[in-house]
Amino acid sequence: MDETMQMMSMISESAQGPMAGMDMSAMQKCIEACSACEQACTMCAGSMSMEGMGGSAMCMSCAEMCNTMMRMMLRPMPMNEKDMSAMMAMLQATAMMCRACADDCMGMGDSSAAAKMCAQVCMNCADACDAMMASMKPMMAS
Amino acid sequence: MDETMQMMSMISESAQGPMAGMDMSAMQKCIEACSACEQACTMCAGSMSMEGMGGSAMCMSCAEMCNTMMRMMLRPMPMNEKDMSAMMAMLQATAMMCRACADDCMGMGDSSAAAKMCAQVCMNCADACDAMMASMKPMMAS
Amino acid sequence: MDETMQMMSMISESAQGPMAGMDMSAMQKCIEACSACEQACTMCAGSMSMEGMGGSAMCMSCAEMCNTMMRMMLRPMPMNEKDMSAMMAMLQATAMMCRACADDCMGMGDSSAAAKMCAQVCMNCADACDAMMASMKPMMAS
Amino acid sequence: MDETMQMMSMISESAQGPMAGMDMSAMQKCIEACSACEQACTMCAGSMSMEGMGGSAMCMSCAEMCNTMMRMMLRPMPMNEKDMSAMMAMLQATAMMCRACADDCMGMGDSSAAAKMCAQVCMNCADACDAMMASMKPMMAS
Numbered sequence: 174m175d176e177t178m179q180m181m182s183m184i185s186e187s188a189q190g191p192m193a194g195m196d197m198s199a200m201q202k203c204i205e206a207c208s209a210c211e212q213a214c215t216m217c218a219g220s221m222s223m224e225g226m227g228g229s230a231m232c233m234s235c236a237e238m239c240n241t242m243m244r245m246m247l248r249p250m251p252m253n254e255k256d257m258s259a260m261m262a263m264l265q266a267t268a269m270m271c272r273a274c275a276d277d278c279m280g281m282g283d284s285s286a287a288a289k290m291c292a293q294v295c296m297n298c299a300d301a302c303d304a305m306m307a308s309m310k311p312m313m314a315s
Numbered sequence: 316m317d318e319t320m321q322m323m324s325m326i327s328e329s330a331q332g333p334m335a336g337m338d339m340s341a342m343q344k345c346i347e348a349c350s351a352c353e354q355a356c357t358m359c360a361g362s363m364s365m366e367g368m369g370g371s372a373m374c375m376s377c378a379e380m381c382n383t384m385m386r387m388m389l390r391p392m393p394m395n396e397k398d399m400s401a402m403m404a405m406l407q408a409t410a411m412m413c414r415a416c417a418d419d420c421m422g423m424g425d426s427s428a429a430a431k432m433c434a435q436v437c438m439n440c441a442d443a444c445d446a447m448m449a450s451m452k453p454m455m456a457s
Numbered sequence: 458m459d460e461t462m463q464m465m466s467m468i469s470e471s472a473q474g475p476m477a478g479m480d481m482s483a484m485q486k487c488i489e490a491c492s493a494c495e496q497a498c499t500m501c502a503g504s505m506s507m508e509g510m511g512g513s514a515m516c517m518s519c520a521e522m523c524n525t526m527m528r529m530m531l532r533p534m535p536m537n538e539k540d541m542s543a544m545m546a547m548l549q550a551t552a553m554m555c556r557a558c559a560d561d562c563m564g565m566g567d568s569s570a571a572a573k574m575c576a577q578v579c580m581n582c583a584d585a586c587d588a589m590m591a592s593m594k595p596m597m598a599s
Numbered sequence: 600m601d602e603t604m605q606m607m608s609m610i611s612e613s614a615q616g617p618m619a620g621m622d623m624s625a626m627q628k629c630i631e632a633c634s635a636c637e638q639a640c641t642m643c644a645g646s647m648s649m650e651g652m653g654g655s656a657m658c659m660s661c662a663e664m665c666n667t668m669m670r671m672m673l674r675p676m677p678m679n680e681k682d683m684s685a686m687m688a689m690l691q692a693t694a695m696m697c698r699a700c701a702d703d704c705m706g707m708g709d710s711s712a713a714a715k716m717c718a719q720v721c722m723n724c725a726d727a728c729d730a731m732m733a734s735m736k737p738m739m740a741s
Binding site: 318358392 | 610
């Protein structure tokens with residue numbers, strides 16, 4: 174999306190401290206992956222509940238974690254040691270929830286097209302969180 | 316809750332423009348009702364999905380509207396004509412969704428204790444939104 | 458985005474009652490506009506607060522309303538008279554808040570690139586909500 | 600709040616697998632602490648932005664993490680190994696963010712009553728997350 178690219182260049186320009194000069198491509202991909210995952214999980218949870226299939230609690234929580242993660246990346250933060258550690262922990266938690274949710278939805282993929290797509294988008298989001306963590310590691314000094 | 320009362324007195328002290336001197340009791344009750352409704356709807360949607368009962372899409376949307384409404388009231392806003400109108404419209408929409416959700420959950424109240432409680436808490440929240448709108452009307456001058 | 462189109466066709470196929478056979482293009486555009494508006498408002502609020510410019514309460518509330526609106530559209534709902542009326546009221550409230558927020562951010566557009574983009578994306582979202590309401594009207598029978 | 604206690608007993612009764620028979624008091628306290636923290640952070644971020652003090656990005660993200668954490672606890676989940684690990688990781692991330700936010704707001708506590716209260720409520724929430732993690736550990740068997 175055009176807006177996301179524009180926003181990334183603004184965040185990049187205003188980045189301070191350890192974030193200054195950071196390569197923004199990992200963050201941009203992670204924001205887009207979280208947004209897609211929130212949408213797919215919301216639809217999957219809604220359509221499972223409509224079909225009386227149950228089991229959508231994981232998708233609801235996954236949608237909310239992805240939204241929270243996305244918004245955190247969209248806000249310029251001071252990026253001192255404490256809030257960078259909190260962001261790393263949140264990336265870790267999001268990746269774990271995405272993988273748990275993907276596992277669950279994969280099992281329902283034969284009977285539900287929404288669950289099949291949800292599983293794929295969740296895996297993609299988990300990978301994007303991993304890549305974002307990898308890109309932050311060099312900034313978190315010893 | 317003690318914190319809510321403390322927060323209300325802070326909001327009251329910092330209120331500006333048409334909000335200055337406003338009676339905060341309607342807002343406090345509405346904040347508490349929205350918070351309880353978000354929690355009950357979240358639990359109701361989750362437990363219905365767990366039991367394979369379906370039908371929880373309305374509860375999920377109701378939970379999110381109540382959360383959005385609650386946060387809007389917790390933020391001091393400029394309170395000019397435009398944003399007060401937007402807040403009135405959001406109160407209206409929230410009250411309507413709470414009543415639609417209450418109707419739905421009432422019908423499932425015999426088989427689910429969570430749905431029964433959800434219906435009651437939704438009705439209560441709709442009434443609190445109505446009272447909040449009534450308290451704002453005098454400030455929205457001609 | 459590919460996922461959004463895939464999701465729209467799934468929603469379309471599972472649509473029931475008055476929604477069956479509905480043209481989904483207005484809804485797809487509204488979902489995308491809400492998603493972009495949530496992101497722009499979140500970034501705008503965050504960067505204004507970072508620069509000590511204040512005034513971001515409206516952007517925070519606008520971001521949350523757009524997210525709530527987007528999720529509501531992503532969930533297949535029973536679409537009886539009551540919940541369609543609640544959805545119309547929420548579209549109305551979102552459009553109003555987007556216009557109030559656009560007004561506010563337009564005024565800061567000279568000093569902040571984030572606010573300038575935010576104002577444009579808010580106007581676009583308000584228009585998409587209007588178009589969605591127009592597409593729903595024929596289904597809301599007398 | 601009465602509703603929270605009622606909801607806890609419902610969750611407790613419907614608990615399955617490793618959660619069955621779990622002592623719910625740690626979860627109830629954590630739900631209440633997350634709810635209070637979301638409210639205080641939302642108000643603190645809003646009032647700082649109103650006073651042009653900046654620095655509220657951390658409070659906004661903390662509010663959203665607490666809301667996401669609260670909703671996760673309100674939903675009965677399958678509670679297999681994978682989703683319990685994801686919940687533990689989310690509790691860990693929330694506690695870290697609450698402590699980072701408390702640090703930040705403590706420094707502004709002299710000039711802002713909202714920030715002073717926010718710092719206290721954040722510390723309380725971090726402790727409640729720690730206690731919840733401790734209560735879950737015995738269930739996460741080797």
